[in-house]
Amino acid sequence: MTDVKAPDFKAVARAEAFARRAAAFAAGQGQAAEILADFLAPHRGKALSGYMPMRSEIDPLPAMAAHQGPVGVPVILEKAAPLRFREWSPGCRLVEGAFRAMIPEEGAWIEPQVMIVPMLAYDARGYRLGYGGGFYDRTLELLRARGPVLAVGFAFGAQEMAEVPVDGFDQRLDAVVTEKGVTLFG
Numbered sequence: 001m002t003d004v005k006a007p008d009f010k011a012v013a014r015a016e017a018f019a020r021r022a023a024a025f026a027a028g029q030g031q032a033a034e035i036l037a038d039f040l041a042p043h044r045g046k047a048l049s050g051y052m053p054m055r056s057e058i059d060p061l062p063a064m065a066a067h068q069g070p071v072g073v074p075v076i077l078e079k080a081a082p083l084r085f086r087e088w089s090p091g092c093r094l095v096e097g098a099f100r101a102m103i104p105e106e107g108a109w110i111e112p113q114v115m116i117v118p119m120l121a122y123d124a125r126g127y128r129l130g131y132g133g134g135f136y137d138r139t140l141e142l143l144r145a146r147g148p149v150l151a152v153g154f155a156f157g158a159q160e161m162a163e164v165p166v167d168g169f170d171q172r173l174d175a176v177v178t179e180k181g182v183t184l185f186g
Contacts, residue, residue, distance in 0.1 A: 017120035024156035025056035030179035036063040044068035049112035126185030140171035
C-alpha cells in the first residue's frame with residue numbers, strides 16, 4: 001500500500017488565487033483606492049497600517065497618503081513572529097526588507113488601530129488567504145488581545161472565492177474593500 005499525501009488545500013487555493021489576482025491587476029483597479037480612503041475617513045487620527053504593494057497586489061498608497069493620522073507599513077523582524085510597523089509618509093526613503101518588501105529606512109514604530117491587509121483571496125465569511133507565513137494572523141491575534149483593531153482587507157473583486165480554506169490560526173477580517181465597494185463582516 002502506498003502512502004498518498006493529502007493535497008495541501010491552501011497551496012492549491014493560493015495558486016488559483018495568484019492567477020485570478022494577476023488577471024484583475026492587468027485590468028486595473030478602478031476607484032478602489034478612493035473607496036478605501038472614504039471608508040477610512042471616519043478613522044482619522046487613529047494609527048493606520050498599510051503596505052507597500054508588490055507584484056500584482058492592489059495599491060493602497062493613495063488611501064494611505066490621504067489618511068489623517070500616523071501611517072505605518074509592516075516590517076518582518078523574524079520568521080514566525082508578529083509584524084512590527086514603521087512609520088511611513090509619501091516620499092520617505094525606502095530600503096528593501098524581508099521578502100523584497102520596501103520599508104522605511106527609519107522612523108518611529110507604531111501600533112495600528114486600523115490595518116489595511118493584503119491578500120490573495122477572501123470569502124463571504126471574512127476570511128482571507130495570505131502567502132502562508134502567518135504574519136498577519138499572528139499580528140491580528142496579538143493586537144486584538146490588547147484591544148479593538150479594525151482589519152480591512154483590500155483586494156480586487158475578482159479575488160473573492162467561494163470558501164477560503166481556514167484552520168484555527170486564521171483571523172477574520174472586519175471588512176473587505178474592492179473596486180466594487182465595501183463588504184462588512186458581522
